[in-house]
Amino acid sequence: MSAKKRFVITKKAFVITAAISVVILACVSVILLSQQNSTNTDLNKNTEQPRFATLLPEGKSIEKLGGWIRISPPSTEPVFAYNDAIGDVSINVSQQPLPESFKEAVDTQVAGLAKQYSATKKINAGLVKVYIGISSKGPQSVIFTKNNLLILIKSQQKIDDKDWSKYIESLN
Numbered sequence: 552m553s554a555k556k557r558f559v560i561t562k563k564a565f566v567i568t569a570a571i572s573v574v575i576l577a578c579v580s581v582i583l584l585s586q587q588n589s590t591n592t593d594l595n596k597n598t599e600q601p602r603f604a605t606l607l608p609e610g611k612s613i614e615k616l617g618g619w620i621r622i623s624p625p626s627t628e629p630v631f632a633y634n635d636a637i638g639d640v641s642i643n644v645s646q647q648p649l650p651e652s653f654k655e656a657v658d659t660q661v662a663g664l665a666k667q668y669s670a671t672k673k674i675n676a677g678l679v680k681v682y683i684g685i686s687s688k689g690p691q692s693v694i695f696t697k698n699n700l701l702i703l704i705k706s707q708q709k710i711d712d713k714d715w716s717k718y719i720e721s722l723n
Contacts, residue, residue: 601631603648606698606722608635623647637718641707649699657696665694674712676719685709697722 599621613619616633622645623630632645653660658680665671670684670692681695693704693715702722 601629601646603629603700604698605631605646606700606702607633608718609721609723611635637706637710637714640710642710642718643705645703646700649696649701653696653701661694661696661701668692668694670694672712674716676716679719681715681719683712683715693719695719 600619605619607613607616613633616635619631619633621629622632628647628650630645630647632643635642635644649657650660661680661682665682665684668682668684670682672683672685674681674683676695679695679697681693684692684694686692689708691704691706691709693702693706695702697719
């Protein structure tokens with residue numbers, strides 16, 4: 552293999568690894584966030600707002616949801632999250648702009664990322680392809696893209712596919 556081909560492969564691997572690292576960081580942050588009480592006044596003092604278009608469930612304001620919380624370090628691409636619920640089940644929703652490395656083959660990249668999280672169940676929420684993974688202890692991880700955002704949702708317990716679909720379709 553020529554040096555030029557090795558460089559292209561190495562560069563591509565670096566970009567993919569960097570994008571995956573950002574997503575992993577976001578997921579770990581969402582998990583840590585979910586373990587904290589959403590009424591914690593320190594979390595609610597966060598005044599930083601996303602500088603990208605975000606999605607919220609229809610009929611809910613970010614104020615009703617407790618505000619945005621930046622879950623990524625300041626030196627990395629921004630990832631913001633909020634707490635909500637589907638029925639009686641608490642969820643944490645994180646959003647970030649779609650990473651540049653995902654833009655050429657969005658479906659392939661998201662499917663690959665979902666596979667890394669063992670989110671192998673695929674459902675549709677309208678036109679949105681959604682990947683769901685479930686741990687043996689009950690929490691679910693949901694990964695999808697909508698409106699050029701990469702969205703990850705972590706639930707505390709198993710949620711019915713119909714309810715996931717309805718919630719995701721309500722995001723505007």
